[in-house]
Structures are given as C-alpha cells and as structure tokens.
Amino acid sequence: MTLDKARKGQVIKIKSIANELIRVQAIRFGLSEGEVVVCREIVPAGPVVISRHKQEIAIGRSLARNIQVELC
Amino acid sequence: MENSKTETKIPAGGKKIVLVGNPNVGKSVFFNALTGLYVDVSNYPGTTLDMACGRYNGDVVIDTPGVYGVSSFSEEEGITRDIILAADLVINVIDAVHLERDLFLTLQVIDMGIPMVVALNMVDEAAREGLKINAVLLEKLLGVPVVSTAVVHNVGIEELKEKLYFARPGQPEAQLLKKIENMGTSVSRAEALLVLEGDPVVSERCGVKPGTGREQIYRNRLDRVSRIVNLVVQETDSGKDFVSRLGRLMLRPSTGFPLLLLTLWVIYELVGVFLAQVIVPVTEEFMIEYYEPAIGSLLDTFLPRDSVINNLLTGRFGLLTFTVTYMAGLLLPLVLGIFLVLSVLEDSGYLPRIATLVDRAMSFMGLNGQAIIPLILGFGCVTMSIISTRMLRTDRERRIAIFLLALGVPCSAQMAMIMAVLAAQGGFYLLFYLCFMFCVLVATGTLLGRFLPGRASPLLIELPPLRLPGPQNVWKKAWSKSYQFMKEAFPLFAGGALLLGILEVTGLLQGLREFFVPITVAWLHLPAETADVFIMGLIRKEFGAANILVLQMLPLQKLVVMITLSLTVPCIASTMIILKERGWREGLLLWFVVLALAFLIGGLVTRLLEFFSSSGSLQNPLLFGVMILALAATIALARFSPPGKAL
Numbered sequence: 001m002t003l004d005k006a007r008k009g010q011v012i013k014i015k016s017i018a019n020e021l022i023r024v025q026a027i028r029f030g031l032s033e034g035e036v037v038v039c040r041e042i043v044p045a046g047p048v049v050i051s052r053h054k055q056e057i058a059i060g061r062s063l064a065r066n067i068q069v070e071l072c
Numbered sequence: 073m074e075n076s077k078t079e080t081k082i083p084a085g086g087k088k089i090v091l092v093g094n095p096n097v098g099k100s101v102f103f104n105a106l107t108g109l110y111v112d113v114s115n116y117p118g119t120t121l122d123m124a125c126g127r128y129n130g131d132v133v134i135d136t137p138g139v140y141g142v143s144s145f146s147e148e149e150g151i152t153r154d155i156i157l158a159a160d161l162v163i164n165v166i167d168a169v170h171l172e173r174d175l176f177l178t179l180q181v182i183d184m185g186i187p188m189v190v191a192l193n194m195v196d197e198a199a200r201e202g203l204k205i206n207a208v209l210l211e212k213l214l215g216v217p218v219v220s221t222a223v224v225h226n227v228g229i230e231e232l233k234e235k236l237y238f239a240r241p242g243q244p245e246a247q248l249l250k251k252i253e254n255m256g257t258s259v260s261r262a263e264a265l266l267v268l269e270g271d272p273v274v275s276e277r278c279g280v281k282p283g284t285g286r287e288q289i290y291r292n293r294l295d296r297v298s299r300i301v302n303l304v305v306q307e308t309d310s311g312k313d314f315v316s317r318l319g320r321l322m323l324r325p326s327t328g329f330p331l332l333l334l335t336l337w338v339i340y341e342l343v344g345v346f347l348a349q350v351i352v353p354v355t356e357e358f359m360i361e362y363y364e365p366a367i368g369s370l371l372d373t374f375l376p377r378d379s380v381i382n383n384l385l386t387g388r389f390g391l392l393t394f395t396v397t398y399m400a401g402l403l404l405p406l407v408l409g410i411f412l413v414l415s416v417l418e419d420s421g422y423l424p425r426i427a428t429l430v431d432r433a434m435s436f437m438g439l440n441g442q443a444i445i446p447l448i449l450g451f452g453c454v455t456m457s458i459i460s461t462r463m464l465r466t467d468r469e470r471r472i473a474i475f476l477l478a479l480g481v482p483c484s485a486q487m488a489m490i491m492a493v494l495a496a497q498g499g500f501y502l503l504f505y506l507c508f509m510f511c512v513l514v515a516t517g518t519l520l521g522r523f524l525p526g527r528a529s530p531l532l533i534e535l536p537p538l539r540l541p542g543p544q545n546v547w548k549k550a551w552s553k554s555y556q557f558m559k560e561a562f563p564l565f566a567g568g569a570l571l572l573g574i575l576e577v578t579g580l581l582q583g584l585r586e587f588f589v590p591i592t593v594a595w596l597h598l599p600a601e602t603a604d605v606f607i608m609g610l611i612r613k614e615f616g617a618a619n620i621l622v623l624q625m626l627p628l629q630k631l632v633v634m635i636t637l638s639l640t641v642p643c644i645a646s647t648m649i650i651l652k653e654r655g656w657r658e659g660l661l662l663w664f665v666v667l668a669l670a671f672l673i674g675g676l677v678t679r680l681l682e683f684f685s686s687s688g689s690l691q692n693p694l695l696f697g698v699m700i701l702a703l704a705a706t707i708a709l710a711r712f713s714p715p716g717k718a719l
Binding site: 020021022023024025026027028029030032040041043044045046047049052053054055056057058059060061062063 | 293
C-alpha cells in the first residue's frame with residue numbers, strides 16, 4: 001500500500017520512494033527505504049506526519065501517494 | 073543581509089573556520105559565543121540565509137545556512153556548499169537528540185576530507201529525552217575531536233575553543249576514498265566527492281561529467297550513520313508529555329485551525345489593540361506635545377520662522393519634526409512589537425507546524441505549505457522574507473511567493489500605519505481591509521498557481537521539537553531586527569521628507585499632483601494631494617501612508633488609499649531585492665504588473681464601496697458577501713477553466 005493509506009499509530013516499513021530527487025533528499029533526513037517509522041498524524045487531505053526516534057517529519061499528500069509502505 | 077558586511081577580510085595567516093550543521097541545531101549561538109557578534113537564532117529551516125562573518129583569534133568564523141547535506145538542492149545549499157569547499161576547518165554542530173539525522177552531514181564532510189571538530193550540542197535536552205550518548209566512542213568512530221556542549225547554557229564553549237585547533241580530517245569510508253583516488257583528476261578531494269555524488273554545479277566547474285552513484289553513496293552513508301548511532305546512543309525511556317501532545321494538536325485541523333486563529337487573535341490584541349491603540353497614542357502625543365514645540369522654538373532662535381530652511385526642518389514635512397515623530401513615536405514601538413511576535417513564532421517551532429496544517433490549502437496556490445513561512449515573515453519585513461523564499465525548492469514557487477509578497481503582504485511598518493489610520497476609523501474599516509487583502513492574496517495565488525506552468529513540489533519538512541523561546545534571545549533578535557530596520561529606514565524616510573519638502577517649497581509638487589489627476593481624482597475619486605502619498609509610497613510605504621494622517625479625507629477614501637498603497641511593491645529596498653533575486657527582466661515586469669494591478673483593484677474597490685455607501689449604509693454585511701463571492705468565482709474560474717489555456 002502507499003503511505004497516504006496508512007492509519008494513525010501504525011508502525012510501517014518504507015519499501016520504496018518513487019521520485020529519485022525526493023529519495024535522496026529523504027536519505028539526508030535519515031529516512032530511507034527499509035526504514036521502520038511510526039505514522040503519527042494524518043492531516044485530513046493534507047500531509048502525513050511520521051516519526052522515527054525523536055524526529056518528526058511531515059510529508060505532503062501527493063508525495064505520500066508515491067511512497068510504498070508495508071505494515072509491520 | 074547586513075551581517076555580510078561586518079567583516080569579510082581574512083587577516084594574513086588567518087584560517088577560515090566554518091560552522092556547519094543541520095537547521096535548528098544552534099550554530100548561530102556558537103557563532104555568537106566565538107565572535108561576540110549577534111546573528112539570528114531560529115527554530116525553523118532557512119534562517120541564516122546570508123552568511124555571517126566574524127573574527128576569532130585572528131581567524132575568520134563563518135556561519136552557514138543550516139543544511140541536511142552538501143549539494144545543490146536549493147540556492148541556500150549552493151551557498152553553504154561553496155563556503156564549506158573553501159573552509160580551512162569546520163566546526164560541525166550536531167543535535168544530540170537527532171544524531172541519526174545530523175551524522176549524515178558529519179560523515180559527508182569527513183568524506184570530503186576537511187579538518188573538523190564536532191560539537192555534540194543539546195546534551196541537556198538529550199538527557200531530558202532519556203538519551204545517553206557516549207561521546208568518547210563517537211570521537212573514536214568518527215576520528216575527529218568531539219566536544220559535548222549545551223551552548224545556550226554556556227556549557228562546553230571553553231572546551232570547544234581548546235579543541236578547535238586539534239581539528240583533523242576524520243575516518244572516511246574506505247571504498248569511497250578509493251573511488252576518489254581512482255578518478256585521478258586535478259580537482260580537490262572534496263570536489264571529487266561532490267562530483268561522484270553527481271553535483272551538477274561542481275561537476276561543471278571542474279569540467280567533468282557528474283557521477284551517477286549518488287543514491288548508492290547516500291545509502292551507504294546512512295547505513296554507517298545507523299551503525300554509529302546504535303553503538304553510541306542508549307535510550308533509557310521515551311518521553312511523551314504535554315509538549316508533544318500540543319505539537320500534535322497543532323497539526324490536526326479541528327484543533328490546529330482554532331489554535332492558529334487563537335494565535336492570530338492574541339497577536340492582533342497585542343499589536344493592533346494594545347500597541348497601536350494604547351502605547352502609540354502616548355508616544356506619539358509625547359512627540360507632538362513636547363518634542364516638536366521644543367525643537368521648533370529652539371530652531372526659531374537661529375533661523376527666521378518663515379525661511380526655506382526652517383520650513384524644510386520643521387514644516388509640514390519637517391526633517392526634525394515630521395520624520396522624527398513618525399520614526400520614534402509611531403514606527404519604533406509597532407515595528408518592535410511585530411518583530412517580538414515573529415521572534416517568538418520562529419523560536420517556538422510553531423511555523424513548520426503551521427506549514428503542515430496549511431499544506432493542502434497552499435497547494436491551490438501552486439505552493440506547498442512551506443511557503444507560508446516567507447509569507448508570515450513578510451508581515452515583519454517583505455525585503456527579508458523575499459530573501460527567505462530561497463528555501464523554496466523550485467523557481468516557480470519562488471516566483472509565486474515573491475509575487476504574493478510584493479502584492480498582498482504588508483510589512484510591519486505598513487501594518488503599523490494601517491493600524492494607526494484604520495483603527496481610528498473603527499473596527500469595520502480594519503476588518504474590511506484585512507478581509508480584502510486576504511481575498512486578493514488568495515485570488516492572485518490561485519490564478520498564478522493555475523496558469524503558471526508546473527506544479528507545487530511536495531511538502532517534505534522536519535517538525536522541530538516545540539520549545540519555549542528564551543526571553544533573552546527573543547528580545548535580542550527583535551531588537552537587532554528593529555534596529556537594522558530603523559537604521560535602513562531612517563535615511564530613506566528623511567530623504568523622502570526632504571524631497572517632498574523641496575517639491576512643496578518649489579511648487580513642483582503642485583505640478584506632479586496635476587499630472588496624476590487622471591489616476592487619483594478621476595479613477596480613484598481621491599483628492600489630488602494623495603499623489604504625494606503614492607509618490608512617497610514608492611520609496612517607503614509607511615512614509616507614504618504617514619501622509620494620510622495629514623490629509624483631510626473621508627474614511628472611505630482613506631480605506632481606498634490604504635488598499636491601493638498596500639498593493640504596490642513595499643519599498644525601494646524590496647524592489648532592489650526583487651531585481652537582485654529575479655533578474656532585471658522578470659523583476660521589472662513583476663514590479664509594473666503589481667503597480668498596474670494595484671491601481672486597477674484600487675479603482676474597482678472604490679466603485680464597490682461607493683455603490684454600497686450610496687445605497688444606504690457602507691457598513692453592510694452584504695459587502696463581505698460580495699467579496700467572498702468574487703473570490704469563489706475566481707477560484708472556480710481557475711479550477712474549471714480548460715487546461716489548454718495555460719500559459
């Protein structure tokens with residue numbers, strides 16, 4: 001499934017990020033494919049907020065649609 | 073901007089010490105501690121947009137914009153990259169709470185082979201979060217000196233100063249080093265690495281083809297980061313408290329928008345009511361009742377009352393009366409107040425959460441939520457916020473954001489004047505003004521988002537921890553910004569007053585007024601004297617607006633002047649910055665389009681208001697209905713217009 005379908009509180013593993021440019025930018029945030037994150041918040045029709053360790057990252061909806069994830 | 077001028081000459085034998093780190097890790101505080109100079113400290117990405125330079129022990133210390141890595145994803149990254157490439161040694165500031173993020177940059181600079189010392193900052197906050205970090209082991213793994221610091225509490229600065237000159241190149245990734253050596257070109261190791269990582273700018277500069285292995289290199293580096301973090305960080309317990317819950321509430325629309333409205337209301341009460349209606353009348357009266365007569369009678373003893381010079385100094389546009397009264401009695405308290413509010417917003421970490429909250433709405437304007445930050449900062453100073461649009465990722469977004477800033481965002485000085493002029497007319501006028509400007513902003517944004525080719529880039533933003541801003545830091549920042557602002561404004565304001573005074577004394581002003589009659593009288597239905605307002609408004613808006621207080625006009629006319637004036641480009645400084653950032657052609661085009669739009673909209677609003685005031689009362693709720701209807705029509709037009717019409 002894609003990240004925008006995730007629900008609040010779910011622990012998910014990032015499988016792939018479609019856009020190459022975004023992929024390398026995400027790596028620099030410390031976020032890469034294979035990473036396990038927690039879905040913290042979903043702004044209705046808006047961004048998805050995920051967290052990993054102590055860090056929170058907001059991801060726009062259009063981008064979340066292009067991120068493949070699986071439930072852990 | 074101003075900081076770049078402080079000191080840029082490197083003394084003979086001096087080294088270039090460069091502060092590098094992710095956004096929001098405390099680089100600027102280190103800069104202050106080392107150089108004794110003050111620069112901005114903020115809790116959101118993109119604050120240090122122009123580098124700040126200072127001296128330390130005969131060496132030069134350079135502060136850089138916060139970045140997550142060295143490459144060319146945005147303009148500010150390009151700036152940082154070039155400063156790092158030229159560095160003799162790097163102080164890498166990392167946030168102990170977010171090692172898994174910050175070490176990426178650390179390892180990248182180590183791979184570049186630049187001598188480095190690491191400041192492991194915010195160890196106090198990490199302890200509070202239940203994290204234990206083994207700094208000795210970290211030092212061994214990285215191969216560079218590591219100093220634990222909590223710089224806002226002055227912990228670790230002395231040790232950092234001691235270890236500074238023990239900076240050395242760290243432990244690079246062996247495989248990567250081999251690849252760099254195999255390249256065998258004449259470029260430096262740092263540049264070679266960036267070429268391997270496919271940096272287009274550096275590759276072109278070195279005359280070689282950019283590498284294609286960026287993703288693999290990044291991925292390997294992140295794996296190394298994870299290994300290091302696993303070894304050095306021990307988590308004792310995880311904190312989930314009131315602050316993180318509040319952070320969540322700010323993101324949910326059902327609570328986030330009320331919180332945002334509450335914040336805006338508090339700001340309005342503080343600046344629009346308390347400062348503009350309680351404090352300013354006192355300071356202004358003081359200037360008019362005591363200062364002006366005193367300076368007037370003092371001058372009369374030297375110069376005859378009706379001489380030209382006396383007229384220029386203490387007349388209607390007097391340099392010593394009018395200028396000083398408005399600068400000190402009216403602008404200073406309000407500008408300081410607005411910068412105080414903005415400093416609190418910046419330091420608290422609220423801004424990126426607002427960006428996340430409004431991301432969806434902003435996408436209709438062809439922007440992502442991040443663009444709300446320059447737009448909010450624009451209410452402080454449009455010039456500064458135009459520079460901060462560099463944090464946006466595409467040229468298209470910068471173009472839209474700058475256009476909106478130039479057209480519809482009034483800066484603190486303008487807000488000050490608007491509050492002063494319109495609040496005196498009653499709440500209705502202020503409300504109408506705010507609603508109207510909001511509609512213009514949204515409508516323009518929607519049209520630009522629709523008809524400029526391209527799409528909004530997706531939001532990807534880090535949410536920094538919410539922090540209670542330190543009062544000292546907030547005050548220092550607001551004061552230094554207000555000071556810079558006043559310093560820049562004073563000569564322009566004084567020069568404008570002088571120019572206006574001279575024009576009046578020589579009778580040229582009358583000629584200009586007549587020249588502008590078709591616009592002022594025929595189109596906007598205003599007294600001919602308002603030409604002064606617009607002429608001066610080209611230099612600084614608040615200066616033009618200050619004239620409104622002098623002119624005799626109906627409340628409706630004052631409103632029209634305020635709206636039209638707000639819509640033109642804010643001041644000569646912002647005009648120059650627009651030209652610098654967007655180039656002459658686009659800059660001039662933008663400037664004239666904004667000017668034409670301002671007068672077009674001004675004329676339309678005149679007719680709308682006159683229609684309502686002639687058919688009964690002006691203060692009619694229907695007026696707002698018409699406004700919202702027009703906005704809805706514009707949005708509908710933009711959404712449903714055939715895509716073939718796009719430019």
